[in-house]
Amino acid sequence: xxxxxxxxxxxxxxxxxxxxxxxxxxxxxxxxxxxxxxxxxxxxxxxxxxxxxxxxxxxxxxxxxxxxxxxxxxxxxxxxxxxxxxxxxxxxxxxxxxxxxxxxxxxxxxxxxxxxxxxxxxxxxxxxxxxxxxxxxxxxxxxxxxxxxxxxxxxxxxxxxxxxxxxxxxxxxxxxxxxxxxxxxxxxxxxxxxxxxxxxxxxxxxxxx
Amino acid sequence: xxxxxxxxxxxxxxxxxxxxxxxxxxxxxxxxxxxxxxxxxxxxxxxxxxxxxxxxxxxxxxxxxxxxxxxxxxxxxxxxxxxxxxxxxxxxxxxxxxxxxxxxxxxxxxxxxxxxxxxxxxxxxxxxxxxxxxxxxxxxxxxxxxxxxxxxxxxxxxxxxxxxxxxxxxxxxxxxxxxxxxxxxxxxxxxxxxxxxxxxxxxxxxxxxxxxxxxxxxxxxxxxxxxxxxxxxxxxxxxxxxxxxxxxxxxxxxxxxxxxxxxxxxxxxxxxxxxxxxxxxxxxxxxxxxxxxxxxxxxxxxxxxxxxxxxxxxxxxxxxxxxxxxxxxxxxxxxxxxxxxxxxxxxxxxxxxxxxxxxxxxxxxxxxxxxxxxxxxxxxxxxxxxxxxxxxxxxxxxxxxxxxxxxxxxxxxxxxxxxxxxxxxxxxxxxxxxxxxxxxxxxxxxxxxxxxxxxxxxxxxxxxxxxxxxxxxx
Numbered sequence: 001x002x003x004x005x006x007x008x009x010x011x012x013x014x015x016x017x018x019x020x021x022x023x024x025x026x027x028x029x030x031x032x033x034x035x036x037x038x039x040x041x042x043x044x045x046x047x048x049x050x051x052x053x054x055x056x057x058x059x060x061x062x063x064x065x066x067x068x069x070x071x072x073x074x075x076x077x078x079x080x081x082x083x084x085x086x087x088x089x090x091x092x093x094x095x096x097x098x099x100x101x102x103x104x105x106x107x108x109x110x111x112x113x114x115x116x117x118x119x120x121x122x123x124x125x126x127x128x129x130x131x132x133x134x135x136x137x138x139x140x141x142x143x144x145x146x147x148x149x150x151x152x153x154x155x156x157x158x159x160x161x162x163x164x165x166x167x168x169x170x171x172x173x174x175x176x177x178x179x180x181x182x183x184x185x186x187x188x189x190x191x192x193x194x195x196x197x198x199x200x201x202x203x204x205x206x207x208x209x
Numbered sequence: 210x211x212x213x214x215x216x217x218x219x220x221x222x223x224x225x226x227x228x229x230x231x232x233x234x235x236x237x238x239x240x241x242x243x244x245x246x247x248x249x250x251x252x253x254x255x256x257x258x259x260x261x262x263x264x265x266x267x268x269x270x271x272x273x274x275x276x277x278x279x280x281x282x283x284x285x286x287x288x289x290x291x292x293x294x295x296x297x298x299x300x301x302x303x304x305x306x307x308x309x310x311x312x313x314x315x316x317x318x319x320x321x322x323x324x325x326x327x328x329x330x331x332x333x334x335x336x337x338x339x340x341x342x343x344x345x346x347x348x349x350x351x352x353x354x355x356x357x358x359x360x361x362x363x364x365x366x367x368x369x370x371x372x373x374x375x376x377x378x379x380x381x382x383x384x385x386x387x388x389x390x391x392x393x394x395x396x397x398x399x400x401x402x403x404x405x406x407x408x409x410x411x412x413x414x415x416x417x418x419x420x421x422x423x424x425x426x427x428x429x430x431x432x433x434x435x436x437x438x439x440x441x442x443x444x445x446x447x448x449x450x451x452x453x454x455x456x457x458x459x460x461x462x463x464x465x466x467x468x469x470x471x472x473x474x475x476x477x478x479x480x481x482x483x484x485x486x487x488x489x490x491x492x493x494x495x496x497x498x499x500x501x502x503x504x505x506x507x508x509x510x511x512x513x514x515x516x517x518x519x520x521x522x523x524x525x526x527x528x529x530x531x532x533x534x535x536x537x538x539x540x541x542x543x544x545x546x547x548x549x550x551x552x553x554x555x556x557x558x559x560x561x562x563x564x565x566x567x568x569x570x571x572x573x574x575x576x577x578x579x580x581x582x583x584x585x586x587x588x589x590x591x592x593x594x595x596x597x598x599x600x601x602x603x604x605x606x607x608x609x610x611x612x613x614x615x616x617x618x619x620x621x622x623x624x625x626x627x628x629x630x631x632x633x634x635x636x637x638x639x640x641x642x643x644x645x646x647x648x649x650x651x652x653x654x655x656x657x658x659x660x661x662x663x664x665x666x667x668x669x670x671x672x673x674x675x676x677x678x679x680x681x682x683x
Contacts, residue, residue: 110402112382112383112400113379144361148364148368151368155371158372162375166387167327170325174371177334181364184338184342188341188345188353191345196350201357204358205354206350207354
């Protein structure tokens with residue numbers, strides 16, 4: 001029961017992110033989502049493996065990555081998203097539709113591993129799709145990075161199904177790769193800001209044909 | 210043991226370059242020395258029979274040995290070229306570039322050795338991240354734009370591949386691990402719906418990395434903006450690694466007996482890639498972007514070969530080797546031309562044969578090889594794939610394949626012949642004395658191309674045959 005409550009709050013945070021315009025607020029919501037997410041391995045299967053995963057998640061996704069994101073917005077002096085490609089109202093409705101689709105898809109799929117919760121697969125699908133929506137509908141490079149991170153959170157939720165199966169080494173490698181990915185993205189966002197005077201990706205349209 | 214050395218050596222050297230403020234000359238020496246030692250160690254693997262232990266993270270089988278050799282040899286040659294270009298160009302050797310290059314080599318070596326699908330993902334993702342500082346070398350607005358597109362599209366693709374890997378793990382719930390050998394051995398135990406879902410995501414993910422249409426959009430931008438030797442690395446070496454990941458997927462498909470469902474997908478992606486390349490090569494104004502589209506075309510041909518099966522699998526492997534070296538040759542030769550003309554625009558480069566006789570000849574050789582003329586290997590593999598399409602009664606595929614290759618040849622020759630033999634402008638440049646560092650790599654690659662194309666050493670053809678046997682080819 002408690003796990004279901006956590007999963008629903010994770011989806012809710014993602015939906016709230018879709019509707020917010022201030023970058024600082026978006027990052028705080030992301031922190032809370034990651035915090036809730038990092039507790040879930042402990043509930044699914046209590047043990048050393050889960051404990052290490054939780055610690056790694058908290059260090060990376062609650063402290064390091066948000067710290068990096070905050071550094072990014074301080075460094076580039078941007079506070080809010082300007083006119084997204086699709087309006088906030090529309091993205092919220094789209095987000096709702098995506099969550100619905102996620103539930104429809106996962107009703108069709110039958111999971112051959114031990115079922116932990118009915119909600120686990122649909123919420124993972126929802127997060128992946130909402131992250132994708134955020135990446136394509138927003139113009140600021142930082143919001144696109146956050147979209148990518150939400151997608152990764154969704155994929156992490158999937159990996160809970162396989163917690164006893166994937167070697168710890170591989171999981172650690174995956175987390176590390178994602179962290180370095182965000183670090184590299186942060187550096188490039190900074191370069192975009194220096195070269196164009198803005199982190200608006202609408203300006204990146206010179207290369208065609 | 211060799212496995213750990215091959216990965217460890219570039220990592221240690223790369224860390225050294227990152228940590229200590231070394232002199233430029235020392236950095237270059239380290240780069241070339243590491244690449245050469247790596248190359249020799251790879252060669253030594255050819256003289257020793259090497260098997261794979263069951264369920265280990267790393268091992269060497271025929272395709273990985275093949276790709277590793279291509280990676281190592283080409284990297285070694287390009288590092289010599291970089292030694293020259295790091296002094297002459299704006300490319301002053303700084304530690305980020307050399308360090309990333311060495312780590313990049315280690316990551317690619319890891320790709321070839323991985324026997325675990327999770328480890329394979331990690332290695333592929335590492336190659337993506339490590340190539341970012343290399344692409345963004347000039348820090349110009351264009352290169353930043355290309356880098357951002359590359360990062361965003363590749364990250365999306367690679368996230369899809371990760372999702373696919375997890376689906377694969379769910380599909381293998383009865384096998385309990387995702388070691389490649391374990392999956393292949395127990396392929397009949399896999400849950401088919403999840404396996405299909407996983408294959409779709411893996412194909413999209415690793416296809417993005419390979420630059421197959423419709424996930425190809427980053428490729429012309431990146432190849433257009435990266436420095437030429439980096440372009441050679443990406444087009445020649447990195448695509449071969451992505452191909453290996455793609456090959457692993459095809460292997461799983463075949464063992465699980467769902468190959469019949471996915472071979473049409475491979476054929477469609479292949480033809481679509483060739484078509485897109487044909488359309489965009491026609492009116493191309495920037496030579497590096499043209500090479501990007503050419504790379505999309507050749508990746509399409511390779512995947513088409515995998516989809517057709519039989520003899521075409523052999524041809525695909527042969528094509529991978531030839532394509533890598535040809536791309537290396539043509540990028541490096543073009544790099545020599547850009548350096549003198551200080552532009553990549555086709556309209557501004559005219560009559561390069563007068564000012565740069567040696568490099569222009571190699572550019573022509575590269576052109577003949579890349580468009581599939583004898584005596585080069587690409588001719589042979591393209592014909593074999595065409596034949597296989599006819600034998601398996603894919604007449605429409607064969608027709609489109611032939612049509613698009615003709616169009617590409619036409620577009621490519623029009624642009625390149627103008628560049629090499631065109632009317633030189635009034636301010637005709639006197640012949641430049643060409644540096645040894647810039648010519649020697651071209652000579653080496655050309656020799657290798659001739660050897661592979663005409664002689665085809667028996668050990669090489671054996672290992673290609675072994676690799677294609679894994680996919681039921683002959």
